[in-house]
Amino acid sequence: MKQFNKVKLTHLFYALILLVAVFLRLVNLGTVPLTNNEAQHALCVLDAQRDDCENYSRLYIFFTDIFFKIFGTNNGSARMLPALLGSTIVLIPLLLSSVVERKTGILLAMCLALDPLLMQTSRSADDTMLGIVFVLFFLAFFLQRKVTAALITFAFGLLSGRSFWIGLVILGLATGVTWLLTHREMRAELNAKIGKVRLGGKESRYLFLTLFLFWIGISTRMFNDVGGLLSPLKSLLDIFPGAGTQGGTSAFSTDVRLIVFLFYSFYAISFSISALFHSNSDQKRRDIFLLVWILSGILIFLIPQFPFSQAAWVSIAMWVLAAGRMMQIGSSAWRERKPLILPVLVGLTILVFLSFQLLRLQYLLSAGLDLSLNLTLLITPMLLCLLFILLYAYGWSKPRAVQVLSILFIICGAVALLRNANRSSNLTGTHAYELVQEDSFFKNQDILIERIENYRNARGMPQGEVTIAICMDEPGERWEWVLRDYSVTVTDDISEETSNDYDMMIMRADSTQDFPRHESENLVLSGEVAWVRDDFSGFLPEEILEWLIYRTATLKTTSYAVWYKSL
Numbered sequence: 001m002k003q004f005n006k007v008k009l010t011h012l013f014y015a016l017i018l019l020v021a022v023f024l025r026l027v028n029l030g031t032v033p034l035t036n037n038e039a040q041h042a043l044c045v046l047d048a049q050r051d052d053c054e055n056y057s058r059l060y061i062f063f064t065d066i067f068f069k070i071f072g073t074n075n076g077s078a079r080m081l082p083a084l085l086g087s088t089i090v091l092i093p094l095l096l097s098s099v100v101e102r103k104t105g106i107l108l109a110m111c112l113a114l115d116p117l118l119m120q121t122s123r124s125a126d127d128t129m130l131g132i133v134f135v136l137f138f139l140a141f142f143l144q145r146k147v148t149a150a151l152i153t154f155a156f157g158l159l160s161g162r163s164f165w166i167g168l169v170i171l172g173l174a175t176g177v178t179w180l181l182t183h184r185e186m187r188a189e190l191n192a193k194i195g196k197v198r199l200g201g202k203e204s205r206y207l208f209l210t211l212f213l214f215w216i217g218i219s220t221r222m223f224n225d226v227g228g229l230l231s232p233l234k235s236l237l238d239i240f241p242g243a244g245t246q247g248g249t250s251a252f253s254t255d256v257r258l259i260v261f262l263f264y265s266f267y268a269i270s271f272s273i274s275a276l277f278h279s280n281s282d283q284k285r286r287d288i289f290l291l292v293w294i295l296s297g298i299l300i301f302l303i304p305q306f307p308f309s310q311a312a313w314v315s316i317a318m319w320v321l322a323a324g325r326m327m328q329i330g331s332s333a334w335r336e337r338k339p340l341i342l343p344v345l346v347g348l349t350i351l352v353f354l355s356f357q358l359l360r361l362q363y364l365l366s367a368g369l370d371l372s373l374n375l376t377l378l379i380t381p382m383l384l385c386l387l388f389i390l391l392y393a394y395g396w397s398k399p400r401a402v403q404v405l406s407i408l409f410i411i412c413g414a415v416a417l418l419r420n421a422n423r424s425s426n427l428t429g430t431h432a433y434e435l436v437q438e439d440s441f442f443k444n445q446d447i448l449i450e451r452i453e454n455y456r457n458a459r460g461m462p463q464g465e466v467t468i469a470i471c472m473d474e475p476g477e478r479w480e481w482v483l484r485d486y487s488v489t490v491t492d493d494i495s496e497e498t499s500n501d502y503d504m505m506i507m508r509a510d511s512t513q514d515f516p517r518h519e520s521e522n523l524v525l526s527g528e529v530a531w532v533r534d535d536f537s538g539f540l541p542e543e544i545l546e547w548l549i550y551r552t553a554t555l556k557t558t559s560y561a562v563w564y565k566s567l
Helices: 004-027 036-046 058-071 076-095 102-116 116-122 128-143 147-157 163-192 202-221 226-237 254-277 281-301 308-335 337-366 374-393 398-424 445-459 477-482 542-550
Strands: 467-471 486-490 504-508 518-529 555-566
Touching: 004 076, 004 128, 004 281, 004 308, 036 058, 036 076, 036 477, 058 076, 058 147, 058 374, 076 102, 076 116, 076 128, 076 254, 102 308, 116 128, 116 254, 116 308, 116 398, 128 147, 128 163, 163 226, 163 281, 163 308, 163 467, 202 226, 202 308, 202 477, 226 486, 254 308, 254 398, 281 308, 308 398, 337 398, 374 555, 445 477, 445 555, 477 486
Parallel strands: 467 486, 467 504
Antiparallel strands: 504 555, 518 555
16 A cells, blocks of 8 residues: 555656746747747748648648647747657656666656756757657657667657767667667666567557558648658658758857856766765666766767757756665755755855855846946955854764755755756746847837738738748748738748739838839848857857846847838
8 A cells, every 4th residue: 555655746746846847948939020930930930832841740740730720820839849859758767667776767757847958849840859758758669678668759759850870879889888888787687678579460460550640641641742752761861961951050159159058957967977976886887877878978969060948958858866875965054954044044055145146246247337447346245254154064974064054055956956947948938038049039029910901901901912022141941930911922032023012011120222113111120139140259249148147148130121102
């Protein structure tokens, strides 16, 4: 009975964590405008015959089309499938309950639910999270020797886009290196495990046949696009430089990627490094596997061809290591909790004091205080705090001091994880500053739509008959998505003669073209965080410092000229 209650309680914890993960990934899901990459995916759902759609995930296109029909064609519906599937990764530790300790698994699930990079990747309207989910479940089923489930997961993972292939590359590298270093121990275990594998009987054949027909239906959009059968091969080719359609649009240089990754994953990095130095000898293979996984993931997400969201691969492996180490520290502290209560409370008081000092420093800097002339005023409270710490801790043994600092570090990590989860889930609604934007985003969409609707109503035209030309030297997918209810044409050039074919034209405000039969006004319709794109050395650029300190950054806005055909 006691064992039954423990299992029931474990499942309850995982259910609560899953609900939290779903909430954080669905809240305010449609408030942030789609980037060009997201808009291209959403437009491929509306029209699979568009150019450059053959490399995108057939799973994303198939199920997002269903969401569009149920919830309407909007930003939230475009992001719903990655958000829902991305929430399920918190169940991976439960699937691996035979190899992951119960409390460690629950802690790992909590970290995966709150990790800002995983959350942000889940809230993007593309196929990155789909590939991550299918690779993780494939690995989990394979480790549990559930071959049928692993094969099914692998088959549908082939339809999840290029991220699935990237994950298989990482998985292959990690497995290969681990095999080379520990192949003697692994060979005996694998032979024993493979000998026990059974694919099932007649029922499995019917299941495979049903799923195979479902696979074909998804890949061909219910037999409307036979070329979709080759989508796994096309998504594989898409990971190579110059072969695909999704690379090269990121605004992040390698140095900025590193800074943002360190900011979001500092505590996961710290605890995972600590775990490698405090692991047991029987965890050697696991540590090698995860270390190669982390290094391979870092190498991939630092390549400018790939989006920053590929950093999610690194976060997953780091949390596997970090969760075990945090549980070791927590268990040790709980066993010796009586002598640790007072030092930890004192440490928490000091941390609160230092937090207020940082807020004070932030306020003084924002008010224009000259740091060089008032250095003593700023650092004196912190020096006094340091002196108090030295006096209070005088005479402590090194193990006790390390134990207290570790507990305080875990508390700081939990607070930081919650804060970053709040930012990544966009609970505050200030997406322009608090999300990691790799691309420019639409601004004043409501104003533009209002202008178009006023023009349409004044002439009594149906929405589909309003012709709009988009003329600019940048990708126009986000424009097409915002104006999807109208007849939109993306063109490289508009002459005075061809301008009569359009009711409205949108182009950069600095364009020198003039159209006598149209009237114009300038609107700010695009914005982006002014990340530094050039290499730097020695000091952090002002833009990055501003983002790190204030969680805001300089916004670079762009104006566009909107031309309306005269009455």
